[in-house]
Structures are given as structure tokens and as C-alpha cells.
Amino acid sequence: MTSTNEAPAGAAGEGPVEKVLAGTGTFLDDRLHAAKSTRTLLKKVFPDHWTFLLGEIALYSFIILLLTGTFLTLFFKPSMTSLVYHGTYSRLDGVRMSEAYASTLNISFDVRGGLLMRQIHHWAADLFMAAIMAHMIRIFFTGAYRKPRELNWLIGITLFTLGMLEGLFGYSLPDDLLSGAGLRILEGVILGIPIVGTYISFFLFGGQFPGMDIIPRLYIIHVLLIPGLLLALITAHLFLMFHQKHTQMPGKGRTDKNVVGQPLYPYFMAKTGAFFFFVFGVLALLSALAQINPVWLYGPYNPVAMSAGSQPDFYMGMLEGALRIFPNWSWNLWGHTFAWNVLIPALVPLGLLFTGAALWPFLERWITGDQREHHVNDRPRNAATRTAIGIAVITWYGIMWLEGANDVIADHFQISLYTTTEIARYAVVIGPVIAYILTKRICLGLQRKDAATLLHGYETGIIQMRPNGEYVELHAPVPEEERAVLEARTTAPLPLEAGSDDDSGVPDPALRGPVGKLRLALNRVVTESVPLPVGNGHGTNGHGNGHGGNGHGSSVAGEPERAAVTSGEDGKTLLGRDSPEDPGEH
Amino acid sequence: MSSTEGYTGDFPPGGGPDGGEAEASRAPHRVIGTPPPAEQRTLLGTSESDAPPAPPRELPADPDDLAGASRAEKIVAALFILAMLAGFGFIAAYIGLPLGASLDSVLRSNLALGISMGVAFMAMGVGAVIWVRRLMPDVELTEARKPLASPPEDREAFAETFREGAETSQFVKRPILRRSLIAATVPLLLAPLVLLRDLGPLPGTKLRHTVWRKGLRLVISDTGRPIRPADFGSPGGMITVIPEGYQTNDNALVKATAIIIKFEPGELKYPTNLKWTVDNIVAYSKICTHVGCPVALYEQTTHHILCPCHQSTFDATKGATVLFGPANRPLPQLPMGVDSEGYLVALSDFKVPVGPSFWERG
Numbered sequence: 029m030t031s032t033n034e035a036p037a038g039a040a041g042e043g044p045v046e047k048v049l050a051g052t053g054t055f056l057d058d059r060l061h062a063a064k065s066t067r068t069l070l071k072k073v074f075p076d077h078w079t080f081l082l083g084e085i086a087l088y089s090f091i092i093l094l095l096t097g098t099f100l101t102l103f104f105k106p107s108m109t110s111l112v113y114h115g116t117y118s119r120l121d122g123v124r125m126s127e128a129y130a131s132t133l134n135i136s137f138d139v140r141g142g143l144l145m146r147q148i149h150h151w152a153a154d155l156f157m158a159a160i161m162a163h164m165i166r167i168f169f170t171g172a173y174r175k176p177r178e179l180n181w182l183i184g185i186t187l188f189t190l191g192m193l194e195g196l197f198g199y200s201l202p203d204d205l206l207s208g209a210g211l212r213i214l215e216g217v218i219l220g221i222p223i224v225g226t227y228i229s230f231f232l233f234g235g236q237f238p239g240m241d242i243i244p245r246l247y248i249i250h251v252l253l254i255p256g257l258l259l260a261l262i263t264a265h266l267f268l269m270f271h272q273k274h275t276q277m278p279g280k281g282r283t284d285k286n287v288v289g290q291p292l293y294p295y296f297m298a299k300t301g302a303f304f305f306f307v308f309g310v311l312a313l314l315s316a317l318a319q320i321n322p323v324w325l326y327g328p329y330n331p332v333a334m335s336a337g338s339q340p341d342f343y344m345g346m347l348e349g350a351l352r353i354f355p356n357w358s359w360n361l362w363g364h365t366f367a368w369n370v371l372i373p374a375l376v377p378l379g380l381l382f383t384g385a386a387l388w389p390f391l392e393r394w395i396t397g398d399q400r401e402h403h404v405n406d407r408p409r410n411a412a413t414r415t416a417i418g419i420a421v422i423t424w425y426g427i428m429w430l431e432g433a434n435d436v437i438a439d440h441f442q443i444s445l446y447t448t449t450e451i452a453r454y455a456v457v458i459g460p461v462i463a464y465i466l467t468k469r470i471c472l473g474l475q476r477k478d479a480a481t482l483l484h485g486y487e488t489g490i491i492q493m494r495p496n497g498e499y500v501e502l503h504a505p506v507p508e509e510e511r512a513v514l515e516a517r518t519t520a521p522l523p524l525e526a527g528s529d530d531d532s533g534v535p536d537p538a539l540r541g542p543v544g545k546l547r548l549a550l551n552r553v554v555t556e557s558v559p560l561p562v563g564n565g566h567g568t569n570g571h572g573n574g575h576g577g578n579g580h581g582s583s584v585a586g587e588p589e590r591a592a593v594t595s596g597e598d599g600k601t602l603l604g605r606d607s608p609e610d611p612g613e614h
Numbered sequence: 615m616s617s618t619e620g621y622t623g624d625f626p627p628g629g630g631p632d633g634g635e636a637e638a639s640r641a642p643h644r645v646i647g648t649p650p651p652a653e654q655r656t657l658l659g660t661s662e663s664d665a666p667p668a669p670p671r672e673l674p675a676d677p678d679d680l681a682g683a684s685r686a687e688k689i690v691a692a693l694f695i696l697a698m699l700a701g702f703g704f705i706a707a708y709i710g711l712p713l714g715a716s717l718d719s720v721l722r723s724n725l726a727l728g729i730s731m732g733v734a735f736m737a738m739g740v741g742a743v744i745w746v747r748r749l750m751p752d753v754e755l756t757e758a759r760k761p762l763a764s765p766p767e768d769r770e771a772f773a774e775t776f777r778e779g780a781e782t783s784q785f786v787k788r789p790i791l792r793r794s795l796i797a798a799t800v801p802l803l804l805a806p807l808v809l810l811r812d813l814g815p816l817p818g819t820k821l822r823h824t825v826w827r828k829g830l831r832l833v834i835s836d837t838g839r840p841i842r843p844a845d846f847g848s849p850g851g852m853i854t855v856i857p858e859g860y861q862t863n864d865n866a867l868v869k870a871t872a873i874i875i876k877f878e879p880g881e882l883k884y885p886t887n888l889k890w891t892v893d894n895i896v897a898y899s900k901i902c903t904h905v906g907c908p909v910a911l912y913e914q915t916t917h918h919i920l921c922p923c924h925q926s927t928f929d930a931t932k933g934a935t936v937l938f939g940p941a942n943r944p945l946p947q948l949p950m951g952v953d954s955e956g957y958l959v960a961l962s963d964f965k966v967p968v969g970p971s972f973w974e975r976g
């Protein structure tokens with residue numbers, strides 16, 4: 029589009045390609061006035077890091093879900109009308125089943141490529157959820173959700189929630205034995221909701237379970253409603269990412285005021301295009317080689333039967349585990365049933381997870397009082413408390429998730445089913461605490477190591493004898509690139525007790541009341557860190573691509589003490605306070 | 615940067631937002647949709663005195679290692695040709711491997727289609743990555759980031775515009791207008807909810823009852839055969855039974871499905887209701903009282919009934935009371951007797967609601 033405007037003057041090697049390009053470019057620009065903005069777009073710089081690919085995997089899986097899903101809609105019949113099967117798959121000949129199940133058999137056995145599309149669709153759904161989870165974990169541990177990216181964090185959580193629902197509903201469509209049992213469990217959970225539960229269930233299923241309505245209803249939600257929402261939210265997500273520019277990992281010359289990387293055109297476009305092909309290729313190969321959801325083996329839904337050892341898709345495993353772990357508490361009061369044994373495990377863990385995740389950026393901002401924009405990611409070790417919380421949550425989730433497959437585990441390790449559940453009941457409480465403590469220690473240990481490296485340089489492993497007979501290990505100076513990474517911490521938030529919430533140095537009255545005390549206490553925990561050696565204060569980071577000499581200062585520096593606060597302060601003033609924060613706030 | 619200049623130059627004569635005259639005099643006449651002649655660009659780019667010189671190029675034209683690049687070019691081309699072949703292979707597999715009546719033919723077709731498709735995409739992907747890495751010169755650019763917050767003037771101006779608009783609209787000043795508008799929206803928000811009412815019937819007491827009634831025979835779920843106590847040789851496994859005549863009624867079966875188990879004399883104990891058993895045969899609901907899975911597993915040695923979903927375990931000898939797991943209530947026992955022909959029949963419906971807890975259950 030921009031070729032007309034950008035072609036170096038006179039360099040008119042007017043080949044036919046150039047002519048066509050110039051023609052189209054002119055045609056469009058005459059109508060859209062887009063040359064300048066498009067050029068800016070093409071030149072947009074994208075930082076690179078392998079973890080930045082996780083979100084792309086999710087995006088491409090979603091696109092593949094749209095493509096394969098549309099193919100499936102051409103053949104799938106979302107109907108619960110009962111019929112007797114006389115199709116290609118002879119083992120189910122004469123079996124009563126729903127039209128939905130029969131059409132799924134038809135897709136698998138009579139439509140060429142149908143089984144492939146079904147399997148790609150299912151694998152892509154799993155990959156989509158796995159990639160979203162990994163992406164969220166990356167965002168969390170690197171602090172990429174911090175100001176100004178809280179909105180995208182919230183959109184991400186919504187995407188995750190919608191993805192779970194979308195997967196659950198899609199998985200229910202084929203109306204096989206497993207998915208029918210899944211719906212039955214859904215109904216059981218809904219019935220447990222106080223006051224409105226039975227009504228919701230009757231409205232959802234169009235009467236008593238299973239009824240005739242649920243598959244067509246889930247179908248339209250699955251192919252239109254949720255994909256529409258997902259598409260809109262993903263668009264907003266990407267737009268915000270574009271507008272705010274991607275975060276970058278700490279490194280030489282990377283600051284909160286720049287983006288270092290390669291331009292969208294042609295580099296990022298080519299890389300991301302390649303990546304789309306990778307994702308599609310991997311999914312196609314998986315679907316060729318690894319069977320997923322062979323519904324013909326499960327048979328059609330049958331309210332009378334249930335097969336043992338059945339597992340939901342992995343992203344539902346945590347719910348399943350929570351339902352298994354939770355004790356069988358239930359009250360009968362005033363003629364009503366409070367089914368805690370269903371309600372709590374079904375609603376509380378996921379509710380806590382999503383609400384906690386949604387509130388965390390704001391909570392952290394309140395605790396640290398850090399109002400600055402952050403564009404350079406944290407190294408997880410440098411935010412020891414956050415990392416410890418993250419690992420604790422993952423442990424908590426992981427234990428419930430494993431318990432969701434406790435029958436498989438019990439079988440595999442030859443322990444009693446009940447023992448696995450008993451262990452999980454304790455582990456789900458104690459595990460996160462241990463994980464928190466351990467992670468925090470490890471992070472602080474790594475910080476200490478970094479500080480030592482900055483101070484003394486790298487250990488080379490070469491031992492040298494001094495003239496006086498003393499042995500010393502030679503230390504190599506830290507290369508500038510690495511130094512920049514190790515020093516990235518100069519932008520970490522300050523402990524509040526150092527003075528106040530703002531620059532004035534006057535203690536903030538808001539910190540005195542009980543809430544203020546709580547905030548100070550939390551603040552001490554969250555900002556706990558091993559100080560950087562003094563002398564690094566004028567962080568290479570803060571000044572951008574900086575001062576080569578700076579490095580020498582640090583190696584002769586004295587005790588790595590609380591004095592490091594100064595270094596933090598330095599970084600803070602440098603990076604944060606000059607951005608207009610308060611003005612215009614109304 | 616200089617694209618603004620380039621841009622105005624491209625306006626068709628007289629088409630500029632303003633100063634069309636000046637443009638027209640500079641730019642030769644040109645039909646919309648055709649590229650401007652080369653001289654025009656030359657004019658715009660360099661010789662015009664007020665136009666800055668063309669910016670220096672920001673991206674190098676070629677990578678440093680040209681020899682390596684041409685090797686890479688061959689590899690990439692080979693990969694792209696592989697992708698093409700695999701793509702044709704996909705079409706060939708589609709046409710050449712029809713789906714027969716056997717599962718094998720389906721799996722063979724799936725394998726061929728999937729692998730050819732996968733190889734095609736992977737080859738494209740790998741090729742493109744090598745292309746970027748080896749053929750495009752390595753660059754690292756730095757782009758400045760501006761603070762996201764607007765300057766205070768802009769915020770103030772926005773606030774002013776907003777205030778002005780609110781004032782001009784009279785929305786703030788005229789409470790009657792404002793309140794009546796809000797009042798008008800209330801029913802409009804409720805209406806869609808009301809519209810959902812016909813999604814399903816009201817629950818009523820439907821969850822309290824099943825189709826079992828006095829005299830209804832228990833039949834084996836697979837075969838539909840009625841059962842005589844004498845058909846049981848010795849105590850043994852668990853048999854799934856359903857009410858006669860409801861074999862194809864899923865809505866009924868979801869609640870009414872039951873299991874029968876025969877015991878040695880004396881094995882059945884309190885709180886099993888022995889009056890509802892026949893010849894040491896007891897019938898329980900098969901619907902788990904946790905969230906409603908069919909309790910499908912039975913361990914003969916321990917007499918444990920196990921729900922495969924969340925492993926609630928019920929003691930079949932003691933009125934199916936809960937031994938372990940998340941279920942809170944025993945599996946309801948079906949009052950059972952025999953009819954005049956000696957077949958097992960229900961004496962009534964279950965005395966308590968079967969299946970998962972619900973609010974009105976009490």
C-alpha cells in the first residue's frame with residue numbers, strides 16, 4: 029500500500045509487481061487516507077521472547093477452531109430426536125441414539141476428512157486452553173499485568189472463563205455416554221444452587237433432564253454466542269496490545285520508555301505467519317497420530333449406564349477434583365437443603381481463582397503504592413512474594429487437578445482410592461503454604477546470587493595461587509548485556525515505610541489507621557527483597573543504554589545493605605514520577 | 615516521517631482537503647487508481663525545495679552472510695516444494711482413499727490426510743522461520759514509548775467538552791427528564807428476562823417423584839425381561855433394572871433406574887428396610903445422591919457400591935448408607951415385592967426423592 033510513497037525516489041525499477049502494488053496502494057489510499065498510519069503500523073517494533081509465543085498459540089488455536097468448527101457445522105445435526113442407527117459403523121447397528129450422536133458418527137465415518145477435522149477441533153480446543161493458561165502464568169510471573177495493562181489482564185481472565193464454557197459445551201454436543209454424564213453432573217451442580225437452582229435447571233434443559241432441548245441450545249451457544257464474544261474480546265485484547273505496545277524482557281538498552289525488537293513488516297509478520305503454520309501443522313499431525321474423543325467407543329448417552337475411569341477434558345479436571353475432595357457436608361434447615369458438598373467445590377475454587385486473579389493487579393498496586401507504568405517485565409525471582417503466591421496457587425490448583433484423576437493415580441501407583449483423596453484433602457491446604465515458603469526462599473536466594481555476581485563477577489572455575497600462597501578463584505567481569513538483566517531490579521517498588529506514599533516525604537496519614545497498618549504489613553511482605561550492591565543505583569536500566577563505566581563502580585561497592593533503597597528510589601524517580609499521573613484526574 | 619509529503623502529492627488534482635490549487639499545479643493530471651508517474655515521485659522526494667530529503671533506509675537490504683543466505687534460500691525453497699508436494703498428497707489421499715465400511719479404512723484415511731496436511735504446514739512453517747533467520751538481515755530497532763496518559767491540557771479539554779455536552783443536553787439540569795428516562799429503561803431491561811420464562815416448565819414437585827408405582831414390574835435394563843426371585847441362583851452381582859414400559863424414556867430412566875442385589879440370609883442389616891426386600895434381594899436407586907451419576911460399580915466381596923464419578927461409596931448391606939466420598943445421603947431404597955405371577959414389582963414410588971440434592975428437597 030505504501031509502495032508509492034516509500035519507494036526511494038527515482039528507484040523506479042517499474043516491474044509489473046511494483047505497478048500492481050502501486051496501483052492498489054494508490055487506489056486504497058485515495059479512499060482511506062491510510063498511507064501514514066499504515067506505515068507506522070508496518071514499522072511497529074515487536075520485542076521477542078519465546079514466552080511471547082504463548083498468546084500467539086492461543087490465538088492461532090482459536091482461528092483453527094473457527095475454521096474446523098465451521099466445517100463441522102456443515103454436517104453436524106444438533107438434534108436430540110431419537111433414532112435407531114443403521115449406518116457405516118456396524119458395531120452400533122440397531123442401537124437407539126440421538127440424531128446428534130448419529131451425525132457425529134457420520135462425520136467420523138462417512139465424511140472424508142471429517143474425523144480429521146473433529147480431532148483437530150478437539151485437539152485445538154485443548155491446545156487453546158493450555159496456551160491460555162501458560163500465557164496467563166507468564167503474564168503473572170513477569171508482572172506484565174501491571175499498569176497500564178490491567179484491562180488486558182481482565183479481558184484475558186474473561187477469555188479463559190469463556191473458553192472453559194465453550195469447551196464444556198462443545199464437548200457435550202456429540203451426546204455420547206461421557207458427555208451425557210458430564211451434562212448430568214452439570215445438572216446436579218445447578219440443582220444444588222440455593223433458591224433458584226431447580227428453576228435454572230428446568231429452564232436450561234427445557235424441563236427435566238435430559239429433555240429434548242439441551243443439545244440445540246448448547247449448539248447455538250457453542251457456534252455463535254460464545255465464539256462471537258471470544259472474537260470481540262480477542263480483537264479488543266490485540267488492539268490494546270498494539271496500542272500499548274508489547275512489554276519486553278529486561279536487557280541492555282531496554283527501558284520503560286522504549287521498545288526494542290524487530291519491525292512488524294517484514295520480520296514479525298513472517299515469524300508469526302510461520303508460527304501459525306507450526307501450530308496448524310502440529311495439530312494436524314497430532315490428529316493424524318493420536319486419537320482423541322473416540323465417541324464411537326463410548327456409545328450414545330444412556331441414562332442407565334456410566335463407564336468407569338472416564339476423564340473430562342483437562343481444563344475441567346480441577347472442578348472434578350474439587351468435587352471429589354470436598355467432604356460430604358450438607359444441611360437441612362427450614363425445609364431446605366444446603367448442599368455444601370456440591371456448592372462449595374463447584375463454585376468456590378474457580379470463583380476464588382478468577383476473582384483473585386482479577387483483583388490481584390489492583391491489590392498489588394494498592395499494597396506497593398506503585399503508580400508507574402511498567403513496560404519492562406520483572407524477572408520472577410525479583411518479585412519474590414508475587415512469584416511465591418503464584419506457585420502456591422498453581423500448587424493448589426494442581427492438587428485438585430490431580431485429584432480429578434485420582435482413580436487413575438490410585439490404579440497406577442497401587443494405592444487405595446480413599447488414601448489418595450485423604451492425602452489430597454490435607455495437601456490442598458498444606459501444599460500451597462509449603463510452596464509459598466519454598467518459592468520465596470528460592471527467589472531470595474537467586475536474588476542474593478545475582479547481587480553477588482554483580483559485586484564480584486562470575487566465578488570462572490579457574491583457581492589461581494597468589495604469590496603469598498593463597499588460592500583464589502578468578503572472577504570474570506559480568507558482560508554488559510547480563511549486567512543489564514541482573515540490575516533490572518532498580519525499578520522494583522519501594523517499601524512504603526521508607527517515608528510515604530508520594531514524593532513529599534511526609535508520612536501519609538492514610539497509612540495510620542487499621543487499614544493503613546494492614547497495608548504497611550502487606551507492603552513489607554510484598555517488597556521483601558535482597559538489595560542490589562550499592563553503586564548500581566544509577567541503573568543502566570533507568571538511563572537506557574548507558575554508562576559503560578557504571579559497571580566498575582559496583583564491583584568495588586561496599587556492603588549490600590538497606591542502602592539499596594536509594595537505588596530503588598533512583599529508579600523510581602527516573603522512571604515513574606515524571607509521567608503525568610494526577611493532573612486532570614477528576 | 616516524510617510520508618505526509620508523499621501523501622498530499624498523491625491526491626488527485628483538486629482533491630486535496632485544501633490548497634487543491636497548489637497541488638494541481640504541481641501534480642500532473644492523473645486518473646484515480648493508476649500509479650502516479652515516476653517523475654512525480656522524483657519531484658516529491660528530492661528536488662522540491664521545501665521537501666526534506668528521503669529518509670535514510672532503516673532496514674539493511676541484505677544479510678551479512680550472503681553465501682549462507684543463498685544456501686538457506688535453497689533449503690527454504692526445498693521445504694516449500696515439500697509443502698507443495700504434501701499439499702498435493704492431501705488431495706490425492708482425499709480422492710484415492712475412500713472410506714469403506716471398516717474402521718480401518720477410516721483410520722487409514724485419517725492418517726494419510728492428517729500427515730500430509732501436517733507435513734505441508736510444518737514445512738511451510740520451518741521454511742518461513744529459516745527465511746526470517748537466515749535470509750533477512752538481523753536488525754534490532756528501538757522505538758520510543760510515549761507515556762499513555764494524555765497531557766493535562768488534553769484531559770482538561772476533554773473534561774470541558776464532556777461537561778459542556780452534559781450541560782447542553784440538559785440531562786443534568788432537568789431532573790424530571792433524567793428520572794423519567796431512567797424509569798423508562800427499567801421495564802426494557804426486565805423484558806428480556808421475562809421473555810426467557812418459556813424456556814421450560816416450572817419444576818413443581820417433579821423432582822420428588824419417579825414413574826415407579828404400585829405393581830410396576832422391574833425389568834432388566836438390557837433385555838427388558840421381568841425378574842423372578844428364583845431366577846437368582848446364588849447371591850452375586852448387581853443388576854440394573856428399570857420400570858417396565860419405560861425402556862426408551864430417558865427422562866423417566868434418569869430418575870427411576872435402580873439396582874438389585876441378592877444377599878445371603880442375614881447379611882442385610884439395619885437401616886435396610888427388610889419389609890421392602892424379597893428373598894434377601896434389595897433394590898436401591900441407581901442415581902448417585904451426590905450429583906446424579908449412575909452408580910455403576912459394585913464390589914461383591916465388600917458389598918460396596920461405588921459411583922465412578924466422584925467415588926462416593928455406599929454400603930449395600932446397610933441401606934446403602936454413605937461410607938466414603940462426597941455424597942451425603944444413602945441411595946433411596948425402592949419398596950419391592952412380588953406380583954401374583956411371582957415377578958418383582960414396586961410396592962410404591964421411592965419414599966424420598968432420588969438423585970442429587972436440590973433446594974426444595976428439604
Ligand code: HEM
Pocket residue numbers: 090093094096097098100101104131132135146149150153156191194195197198199200201202250251252255258320321
Ligand atoms: C474456543 C473455541 C472452541 C472450543 C474450545 C471448542 C471446543 C469443542 C469441543 C471440545 C468439541 C467436541 C469435539 C469432539 O470431540 O467431537 C466441539 C464440538 C463442536 N464444535 Fe467447537 N469449539 C470452539 C469453537 C467452535 C466454533 C467457532 C464452531 C463453529 C463455528 C464450533 C463448532 C463445533 C461443532 C459443530 C461441534 C460438534 C461436532 C462434533 O463433535 O462432531 N466450535 N467443540
Ligand code: FES
Pocket residue numbers: 902903904905906907921922923924925926939940941
Ligand atoms: S455423582 Fe456420584 S459421587 Fe459424584
